[in-house]
Amino acid sequence: xxxxxxxxxxxxxxxxxxxxxxxxxxxxxxxxxxxxxxxxxxxxxxxxxxxxxxxxxxxxxxxxxxxxxxxxxxxxxxxxxxxxxxxxxxxxxxxxxxxxxxxxxxxxxxxxxxxxxxxxxxxxxxxxxxxxxxxxxxxxxxxxxxxxxxxxxxxxxxxxxxxxxxxxxxxxxxxxxxxxxxxxxxxxxxxxxxxxxxxxxxxxxxxxxxxxxxxxxxxxxxxxxxxxxxxxxxxxxxxxxxxxxxxxxxxxxxxxxxxxxxxxxxxxxxxxxxxxxxxxxxxxxxxxxxxxxxxxxxxxxxxxxxx
Amino acid sequence: xxxxxxxxxxxxxxxxxxxxxxxxxxxxxxxxxxxxxxxxxxxxxxxxxxxxxxxxxxxxxxxxxxxxxxxxxxxxxxxxxxxxxxxxxxxxxxxxxxxxxxxxxxxxxxxxxxxxxxxxxxxxxxxxxxxxxxxxxxxxxxxxxxxxxxxxxxxxxxxxxxxxxxxxxxxxxxxxxxxxxxxxxxxxxxxxxxxxxxxxxxxxxxxxxxxxxxxxxxxxxxxxxxxxxxxxxxxxxxxxxxxxxxxxxxxxxxxxxxxxxxxxxxxxxxxxxxxxxxxxxxxxx
Numbered sequence: 391x392x393x394x395x396x397x398x399x400x401x402x403x404x405x406x407x408x409x410x411x412x413x414x415x416x417x418x419x420x421x422x423x424x425x426x427x428x429x430x431x432x433x434x435x436x437x438x439x440x441x442x443x444x445x446x447x448x449x450x451x452x453x454x455x456x457x458x459x460x461x462x463x464x465x466x467x468x469x470x471x472x473x474x475x476x477x478x479x480x481x482x483x484x485x486x487x488x489x490x491x492x493x494x495x496x497x498x499x500x501x502x503x504x505x506x507x508x509x510x511x512x513x514x515x516x517x518x519x520x521x522x523x524x525x526x527x528x529x530x531x532x533x534x535x536x537x538x539x540x541x542x543x544x545x546x547x548x549x550x551x552x553x554x555x556x557x558x559x560x561x562x563x564x565x566x567x568x569x570x571x572x573x574x575x576x577x578x579x580x581x582x583x584x585x586x587x588x589x590x591x592x593x594x595x596x597x598x599x600x601x602x603x604x605x606x607x608x609x610x611x612x613x614x615x616x617x618x619x620x621x622x623x624x625x626x627x628x629x630x631x632x633x634x635x636x637x638x639x640x641x642x643x644x645x646x647x648x649x650x651x652x653x654x655x656x657x658x659x660x661x662x663x664x665x666x667x668x669x670x671x672x673x674x675x676x677x678x679x680x681x682x683x684x685x686x687x688x689x690x691x692x693x694x695x696x697x
Numbered sequence: 698x699x700x701x702x703x704x705x706x707x708x709x710x711x712x713x714x715x716x717x718x719x720x721x722x723x724x725x726x727x728x729x730x731x732x733x734x735x736x737x738x739x740x741x742x743x744x745x746x747x748x749x750x751x752x753x754x755x756x757x758x759x760x761x762x763x764x765x766x767x768x769x770x771x772x773x774x775x776x777x778x779x780x781x782x783x784x785x786x787x788x789x790x791x792x793x794x795x796x797x798x799x800x801x802x803x804x805x806x807x808x809x810x811x812x813x814x815x816x817x818x819x820x821x822x823x824x825x826x827x828x829x830x831x832x833x834x835x836x837x838x839x840x841x842x843x844x845x846x847x848x849x850x851x852x853x854x855x856x857x858x859x860x861x862x863x864x865x866x867x868x869x870x871x872x873x874x875x876x877x878x879x880x881x882x883x884x885x886x887x888x889x890x891x892x893x894x895x896x897x898x899x900x901x902x903x904x905x906x907x908x909x910x911x912x913x914x915x916x917x918x919x920x921x922x923x924x925x926x927x928x929x930x931x932x933x934x935x936x937x938x939x940x941x942x943x944x945x946x947x948x949x950x951x952x953x954x955x956x957x958x959x960x961x962x963x964x965x966x967x968x969x970x971x972x973x974x975x976x977x978x979x980x981x982x
Binding site: 633 | 698699701702703705706708709710711712713714715716717719726778779781782787790791793794795796797798800801802803804805807808809811812813817818819820822823826827852855856883884885916917921935938939942943948951952955956959
């Protein structure tokens with residue numbers, strides 16, 4: 391019976407009906423359009439950062455800059471505030487990522503141990519803030535009362551603990567590091583702390599990479615906390631400086647002081663500088679993205695198959 | 698080992714929770730939380746009777762329902778279609794590219810929108826120029842504000858939001874497809890009768906979570922795209938709280954509005970969860 395069935399259906403499998411082929415091609419065409427819709431605006435920024443606004447407006451630089459100019463980048467490199475912002479962001483990202491790992495990894499490890507006492511209470515303590523928060527104003531007043539206004543720690547500490555990440559780390563430790571390793575180490579007189587540093591951590595490179603990357607991207611792109619907690623513009627991260635350049639139309643380049651330049655020329659340079667600023671500030675993430683993409687996805691997957 | 702995490706959480710998450718009590722006080726920083734006079738529900742009353750209530754509530758609901766109806770189903774559809782593609786170069790390229798915009802910061806996205814939509818430079822003006830037309834200033838039009846916010850979100854997160862559904866689809870037992878093929882089901886039939894029903898529990902779980910955020914329109918983007926010309930459509934509850942609280946220093950009033958917002962969100966989450974439990978047997982708790 392089975393044999394007959396297979397025989398009658400085999401040709402159907404090999405020669406797919408027109409409807410199905412059309413369905414396949416329909417999807418492919420639709421997806422190609424989506425790809426185009428995502429790529430072109432990004433490509434446009436790249437072109438616009440290298441061409442004069444006149445070329446852009448006339449449509450001469452639709453796919454490729456007609457005349458390549460570096461004026462926008464020149465302006466950008468002359469704006470000191472942008473580079474200070476860049477440096478600040480790098481410092482905040484490095485320190486912030488380190489703090490997040492230093493806080494969440496041991497916590498995740500601790501809750502993964504079965505001999506932990508008061509597990510229920512600890513779990514409750516960590517999950518409540520996931521659902522209930524003080525809100526904007528109480529958080530702000532809290533930071534103010536702690537005397538952390540105008541202190542970069544206000545950007546790093548409040549978001550340092552992530553219950554979600556702690557749960558992911560716990561799952562990793564529970565499933566990926568064999569219990570026998572712990573038993574063997576205890577036999578040899580290894581302390582809990584030493585076991586964590588010398589044995590568990592070196593085996594956890596994958597999870598450290600995933601969590602570290604997420605933390606780094608998050609800090610790199612954030613600006614709201616900096617806006618409300620930091621008044622001193624020398625401490626401002628890159629995203630906040632970009633806000634002045636892109637949205638408040640402030641001109642931070644050097645040519646502003648030069649009276650010999652016409653108003654139109656100044657506008658043109660400011661325009662090119664905006665596009666250049668977008669490119670330069672997103673460059674680190676975009677350059678590392680193709681290599682790190684699989685880690686990013688892994689992060690989502692680990693989260694979705696939790697428990 | 699737990700100590701650093703516990704201390705940080707206590708100081709930065711639990712202390713502000715206690716700070717919510719100022720919603721029921723006439724808080725003054727000089728007196729502090731302990732000595733500020735209690736005023737009961739006066740702050741809530743003030744907001745519920747102000748003309749801002751109608752405007753901010755309406756704008757918040759418009760943007761969030763718009764984004765729910767557009768931004769929620771599209772990633773599901775995309776995942777169903779992506780799942781039809783055979784693994785290969787095309788699928789991989791498609792995924793890498795659609796995930797990409799997710800990593801661009803809100804600031805840059807808003808910068809892009811402002812530049813692209815500006816009437817005298819940028820992408821839209823260029824296209825209009827090619828057709829010998831002049832582009833209006835879209836960001837100055839209150840009518841378009843919600844569309845700009847919602848569709849730029851779609852552009853940024855369409856691919857990324859579909860990952861979770863793709864993961865669910867990847868977990869479907871392959872023998873189901875084999876059986877369906879043998880029974881003569883086309884790819885489209887398989888999508889309708891296998892993928893779709895098996896994806897539903899995931900979809901509903903995410904929908905419940907989303908419902909809990911219906912009054913939680915993202916503050917950052919709206920704040921950045923807001924200007925004096927579109928303010929009638931762009932003042933939402935969260936931007937109002939920010940302005941009243943941090944720019945006008947009305948700490949108690951804005952905390953009360955924030956709390957009002959949070960309570961409605963929580964109530965919505967519970968309601969949708971209950972409805973879903975009743976009709977589909979899927980629920981969070």
